[in-house]
Amino acid sequence: MARQGVASSMFAMALLLGIIASAPQSVDSIGVCYGMSGSNLPPASTVVGMFKSNGIKAMRVYAPDKAAFQALNGTSIGVLVGAPNDVLSNLSSRKAAASWVRDNIQAYPSVMFRYVAVGNEVAGKQADLLAPAMENVHAALAAAKLGHIQVTTSVSQAIVGVFNQPSAANFTKEAQGFMRPVLQFLARTGAPLMANIYPYFTYAYNPGDMDIRYALFTAPATVVKDGKYNYQNLFDTTIDAFYEAMSKLGVSNVSVLVSETGWPSGGGKAATPANAKVYNENLIKHIRGGTPRHPDAIKTYLFSMFNENQKAKGVERNWGLFYPNMKPVYPISLEVTPDPDSPAPAPDPESPAAAPDSY
Ligand SMILES: *[C@@H]1O[C@H](CO)[C@@H](O)[C@H](O)[C@H]1NC(C)=O
Ligand SMILES: *[C@@H]1O[C@H](CO)[C@@H](O)[C@H](O)[C@H]1NC(C)=O
Numbered sequence: 001m002a003r004q005g006v007a008s009s010m011f012a013m014a015l016l017l018g019i020i021a022s023a024p025q026s027v028d029s030i031g032v033c034y035g036m037s038g039s040n041l042p043p044a045s046t047v048v049g050m051f052k053s054n055g056i057k058a059m060r061v062y063a064p065d066k067a068a069f070q071a072l073n074g075t076s077i078g079v080l081v082g083a084p085n086d087v088l089s090n091l092s093s094r095k096a097a098a099s100w101v102r103d104n105i106q107a108y109p110s111v112m113f114r115y116v117a118v119g120n121e122v123a124g125k126q127a128d129l130l131a132p133a134m135e136n137v138h139a140a141l142a143a144a145k146l147g148h149i150q151v152t153t154s155v156s157q158a159i160v161g162v163f164n165q166p167s168a169a170n171f172t173k174e175a176q177g178f179m180r181p182v183l184q185f186l187a188r189t190g191a192p193l194m195a196n197i198y199p200y201f202t203y204a205y206n207p208g209d210m211d212i213r214y215a216l217f218t219a220p221a222t223v224v225k226d227g228k229y230n231y232q233n234l235f236d237t238t239i240d241a242f243y244e245a246m247s248k249l250g251v252s253n254v255s256v257l258v259s260e261t262g263w264p265s266g267g268g269k270a271a272t273p274a275n276a277k278v279y280n281e282n283l284i285k286h287i288r289g290g291t292p293r294h295p296d297a298i299k300t301y302l303f304s305m306f307n308e309n310q311k312a313k314g315v316e317r318n319w320g321l322f323y324p325n326m327k328p329v330y331p332i333s334l335e336v337t338p339d340p341d342s343p344a345p346a347p348d349p350e351s352p353a354a355a356p357d358s359y
């Protein structure tokens with residue numbers, strides 16, 4: 001109760017001072033998650049070649065990977081690297097965090113690291129380790145003169161309780177505990193919160209609750225009205241629910257970056273190549289315009305590069321854009337068409353200096 005008072009007065013003060021999320025940079029391509037839970041995936045050097053030939057300018061890897069980093073050396077692909085959940089407890093030591101940064105980041109000076117995501121969908125007691133680990137990694141990067149690499153964490157959409165209308169959204173009781181210090185860290189350092197956003201799962205768990213078109217970006221008109229905001233797709237609803245939940249904790253200047261989203265092509269309800277193509281194509285067209293509450297481009301990583309045969313049986317194995325043999329699961333263009341209103345010169349994809357602020 002007392003905390004709520006503090007939170008709302010902080011929020012009021014933020015409004016008073018006009019502190020709002022600053023406009024993020026342009027999104028000139030979509031990122032793709034390079035999951036490696038497959039026994040039959042091509043070598044990293046081939047995968048990096050596939051990123052280049054498909055015009056994908058950003059990659060998420062879930063843990064440091066020597067072969068991937070060697071293949072990325074000297075390219076202009078921006079990299080989001082995970083500090084996986086099993087190193088979290090180690091990272092609560094400053095010394096261990098410094099050696100993690102030395103071995104996994106500093107060791108690759110010609111890889112364009114953009115973000116370190118400390119932990120992926122961490123929940124329960126372990127989540128209390130997040131903020132201190134993020135502080136330590138941030139301090140280690142700063143000490144190594146790599147302070148431009150932003151430190152964050154990637155959370156599940158499940159930490160936001162209800163979001164039929166974003167204004168009703170709140171972090172769950174458990175998540176409020178660990179999100180407070182995480183968000184304070186992000187607000188202080190200017191890093192975004194990363195969220196894994198899955199309209200597919202929201203739909204598939206309760207298919208009777210909604211028209212699938214709301215999940216696929218194909219609804220012909222507003223589906224959810226929330227005050228003056230009109231929602232036509234569940235992706236926007238979910239992202240704005242995060243913004244609303246954050247503002248209820250008094251934080252209104254942290255932006256949301258989508259660290260995973262996608263649609264499976266098999267193994268579950270409505271999981272077909274046709275639906276996956278519709279979702280991902282519409283997503284790519286959509287992200288530049290942002291959400292009703294935050295009309296700035298949304299940095300987004302598609303999940304995932306490959307179908308991964310070491311994931312749980314069923315839908316989990318079928319998120320790939322490509323089969324392990326490198327054939328596309330369905331035809332799709334991953335290049336975001338340039339904004340006709342703000343023509344920008346095409347950056348040289350091989351020149352790191354050409355893409356200063358993307359991903
Ligand atoms: C990485 O690339 C840089 C220049 O882009 C080059 O000088 C360096 O030798 C490369 N390192 C490795 C390990 O290939
Ligand atoms: C944690 O740190 C210890 C000591 O530096 C190291 O031996 C161990 O491998 C680390 N654990 C992980 C999961 O990296």
Ligand SMILES: *[C@@H]1O[C@H](CO)[C@@H](O)[C@H](O)[C@H]1NC(C)=O
Nearest residue numbers: 004167168169170171176248
């Ligand atoms: C959201 O959480 C805050 C903080 O715990 C609580 O005070 C508030 O009543 C909740 N709001 C809603 C709409 O559930």
Ligand SMILES: *[C@@H]1O[C@H](CO)[C@@H](O)[C@H](O)[C@H]1NC(C)=O
Nearest residue numbers: 010014019187188189190253
């Ligand atoms: C976000 O707002 C808080 C106060 O509400 C402030 O301390 C912090 O510097 C702001 N962060 C950024 C990146 O502007």
